[in-house]
Amino acid sequence: MGPYAVIGTGAVGGVLIIIGFVLMMIARWQGTRPIGEPAVTDFFLWTAFFVSLSGFAVMGVELTIPTNYYALATAFSMHIFLVAMMFATMPWTKFGHAIYMYIWQLYDRYRTWKGVEPRLLGPWSGELAEKALHSHHPSHSSKVSA
Numbered sequence: 024m025g026p027y028a029v030i031g032t033g034a035v036g037g038v039l040i041i042i043g044f045v046l047m048m049i050a051r052w053q054g055t056r057p058i059g060e061p062a063v064t065d066f067f068l069w070t071a072f073f074v075s076l077s078g079f080a081v082m083g084v085e086l087t088i089p090t091n092y093y094a095l096a097t098a099f100s101m102h103i104f105l106v107a108m109m110f111a112t113m114p115w116t117k118f119g120h121a122i123y124m125y126i127w128q129l130y131d132r133y134r135t136w137k138g139v140e141p142r143l144l145g146p147w148s149g150e151l152a153e154k155a156l157h158s159h160h161p162s163h164s165s166k167v168s169a
Contacts, residue, residue: 030082037075044072067116070109077102 047068077098084091084098113119 030085033078033082037078040071040075044068044075064116067109067112070105070112074102074105074109077105 051065051068081095081098081102084094088094114123
């Protein structure tokens with residue numbers, strides 16, 4: 024299959040990013056925040072959209088003028104720059120939790136194993152989770168005595 028598998032995978036990924044961008048912008052426009060009020064997640068969505076467009080541009084250059092090194096290098100450099108911008112904004116979005124939350128959970132479990140009380144609520148935190156849930160939320164009844 025060679026390069027066709029890479030091109031096909033990139034094309035499917037680009038189409039899925041564009042579909043996701045459109046769906047998220049529709050949800051954003053129906054949300055409680057005014058459209059004129061920017062958010063960091065908007066920047067992430069726009070960079071993801073432009074990453075997919077620049078990926079299609081790289082594919083177009085590869086398919087139309089594959090011998091023009093400068094055109095290919097320019098298109099690829101712009102694509103990689105946009106990818107770097109997208110990953111730079113990811114920690115400030117909910118999408119960043121897809122990576123960072125697992126790393127933090129592993130670190131928290133290591134600290135718990137060493138004898139330090141965990142900072143996150145999870146199945147390994149036991150009584151600490153129960154205390155935290157019932158002591159910090161006003162709607163919870165006080166089941167745990169102080």
